Amino acid sequence: MNYLAHLFLSGDDEDLRLGNFIADGVRGQQILLYPERVQQGIRLHRQIDTYTDAHPVVAETKERLRPRFRKYAGVVADIFYDHFLAACFPLFSPVSLEDFAANAYATLQAKPELLPERVQHFLPYMIRQNWLVSYAQVEGAAQALRGLSRRTTFVSGMETAGEELLENYSFYQEEFERFFPQLQAYVEQQIVLIRN
Template structure:
């Protein structure tokens, strides 16, 4: 899952908005304050669960121009696309209200964020583009952003060239995976709460 899904998970679990994004940014976990660390750990667990889920295995195996070994990177982005399309199935909040709430929450911890995340939060404060992740243009921009900063980014070009098909391929896997993921994160938070109560 990419930014949007991790923010949705932050809202569901009542954990740090910034903490839940930190898994995608270079940080030293031992240096994180407790609330950020909880979010960071949840992000790591989400990434492992998603990667191992049968729906992800199916998506990575689908025929396309993009190389299979890099399909998981694109999957994270197109899963955000489908979460936004099916938003009303997973939240009672209007999408616009959630996006504003997420940016406000991120801004509160902007100064505790690494520079690249801080820059992203500043960008969101200037123009809240979260809902654009649910558009074809937004998906392409997200992929090209990775291509620009990643030394192996050219390997994602094949996915861009047939992007509408790649997005369509992700719909059924998303609908299979995301309810399982939400059940998983709720269970993980219950375990965390139980551990803290015992401590």
């Protein structure tokens, strides 16, 4: 899953949300440098990724993407799923996507000392361009994938992923709709375990 999903699945706990968001920038024993609740958020992020990567519905999505995007199929799937979460946000939250995004950005800016260098670098761009809200439009997801494509070492094809999303929109939406409620249920169980 991508940024929006990780932030959303963290619930209202700001430290859990912060950890879940920064996890990709935290390596190995660096986790021990963070407060306990942030550490739990980092671990939750990793559990979400493991669950997602092993899920049969996600495998269907990646299988459709693999001929065109090869090893980047999972990255493209993550952005596609964030698109559908953003586009259907009122189905999942009583809070508007705009309000959720503003609150998430405020949470992330509140503790700059806890942000890894990589996150400190891209967060201002993320906020200025309002990535979380932009994902709701196909063009916003396509723009995110074009940006990722420019940063890959190998030819990724991700610059054409917006076309793929439009061509097979209903297939990807149906897979997201089957998968995401299962992911939500899994994460809710994990959060209960964290709290106990």
